[in-house]
Amino acid sequence: MPFIPHTEQDIRDMLETIGVSEIEQLFDEIPEDLRGQALTHVPQSMSEQAVSRLMAQRAAQDGQPLCFIGAGAYEHHIPAAVWEITTRGEFYSAYTPYQAEASQGTLQLIYEYQSMMTALMAMDASNASLYDGASGLAEAVLMAVRANRKSGSRRILMPVTVHPAYRQTAHTIVGNQQIELVDLPYDDVGGHTTVESLASYEGEDITALVIAQPNFFGVLEEVDALTDWAHANGALVIAVVNPIAMSLLKPPGQWGDKGADIVVGEGQPLGVPLSSGGPYFGFMCSKQQYVRQMPGRLVGRTVDRDGRVGYTLTLQAREQHIRRSKATSNICTNQGLMVTAATIHMALLGGEGLRRVALESHANTRKLVEKLSSDYFRPRFNRPCFHEAVMSSTLPLKRLLRPLYAHNLQPGYELSDDYPELGESLLICATETKTEQDLDLYRDHLARIIDKQVSAGCPVQPKMA
Incomplete structure (x- = not known):
């Protein structure tokens, strides 16, 4: 059965309605040399038994080595209940909660996730996740440019101790949007960013300062001093943090006198296994005053006219919902399943x-x-x-x-x-x-x-x- 069960007559009727004779005409703007040809390297179909054996063999090739790598992907114990619950049909197959009246379970879970993340980070608001930590940093840079209206430079101070993949991803996404990412060196003895290294930017127009805690070397930064320097110089603070570390260290919302303005990071340590390279999910929190510049969506808790608790999407600044020129995001379903696992993981622990x-x-x-x-x-x-x-x-x-x-x-x-x-x-x-x-x-x-x-x-x- 075709994936889209249209009959030949259905297809002819639709083509006649839009005034073309064949489907290929709908793609005539694509140059011939860019069109995909036959899938010559796709093997012949296999039985379920053969596919199962093949996948088991390939999984075995990864082995089960004793891993001491880290570097942004961490092996933590995940209670068995996490994925037993996450893979229940109610969560596993649920899609974006467009209809609040039919999506109360999903909405409540996202609300609980947001509540946990804001508590962990000591921030006012959290969105319902991003694609991963690296793209989350890029989104935070774009958000800072929108939010810091006193700055016109679009210059972001980026320590080279931020994860290399995060810096590369941020450059790829914002580099062609007239945003400058300025590298900050690290101290050769301590492996951290010193306030003294910021002296040359004193009094200049800086949009935001990125602070990683811990940084890529695992070193703890002087977050209070760096945060206060940024705010004293009119810059916002973007924190890039490990969520497990935040259960032990001072959370970003309490850095310096005013706290970080935007917080992002990778959520994989919260109940997501190292599955041969993914998937991951990014998190983002912010101060209340910048919440309308936050990409993605927020879920709110309310009561209906009968006094019963209900949940609904309270902010979804996406081009699907508002004028494209006003949108801050194209993020939608993204990593909802990973957020489900993270929420259950945090609730259990x-x-x-x-x-x-x-x-x-x-x-x-x-x-x-x-x-x-x-x-x-x-x-x-x-x-x-x-x-x-x-x-x-x-x-x-x-x-x-x-x-x-x-x-x-x-x-x-x-x-x-x-x-x-x-x-x-x-x-x-x-x-x-x-x-x-x-x-x-x-x-x-x-x-x-x-x-x-x-x-x-x-x-x-x-x-x-």
Whole structure:
């Protein structure tokens, strides 16, 4: 049965009504060389049994390595109840809640999600999610340009310690909209953005300052001082945060004297598994005064004329609903299923549960750093970190990492491509899922490999102090 069950007569009647003889005429504006040809590389159809076997084989190719990578995607324990509930038909197949009277369950869940996120971030309002954390940063930049009407420069100060993929995505989306993303350097000793590095922008027209907490290196930033500097210089503050860290650290709404203005980040740590690269979802919160510049939609709670609680879409500044020139977003259904999982995850763990996850993750990373440290492998920065840390090696990293991969270990994220100035440096991460035995296994394998490389006369850079 065709996906669209139109009969041949239906199709002829429609074509005659619009005045064309065949469907191909509707696409005559597309040049011939850009049109898709036959799908020559698509294999022949397979039975359900054959497809199941093929997919199982491909999933097995990923293996189940012991992962210490992090770098924006984190392996946390997800209670079994999260996805048992999320994949119920009421949630799994529900679509955008256009009709409030028929979508009360979905609307209530989104409302609960928004309430939890505003509590976690100490902000006034939250939208109903974005595509991912990277595009969320780009949306925050666009929102800041709209919201900061006193600024005409459209200049955004962007620390290079913000996730490289986030910075690239933001540049791709806003780079052709007369918005300038200005790189801010980091302190070579601490790995953080210093207030002193902002001195050259004192008194200039700056639209917004981006602050990551923790930053890509896992280092904690001086958020109070940076936030107060931005507000004193007429700039808005865009916070890019890890939601798990916010259960333990000072939330963005309390940074400095006035708090951050816009908060974004990646929601994957909240109940979304590492499923071979996705999906993810982004979150966004803001102060009440900027809520009408927020992309996406907001759900509100009210009562009907009989006094019963009800939920409805209270803000949906999308071109589908208002004039295109007034729209701030094309975000619609996006990652609603991931938000469902995140809401259930946060409800099950509660504030104390999230805090325990953060504490255990931080403790494991500190243990891992201590276990791996030697004359040849040492922490790169000296400031406090959360849940991730940069380690520098006096030996070529590739010689150390290749045998670790062979031992079914994912030892971390190499920084040389994104930060060549750091040389042989590795970003490592340990969450609450790692046991003492896991940490010891990593330490023992690495120590043995280092001994072999040194004994074999591998070139060694000067030992670190």
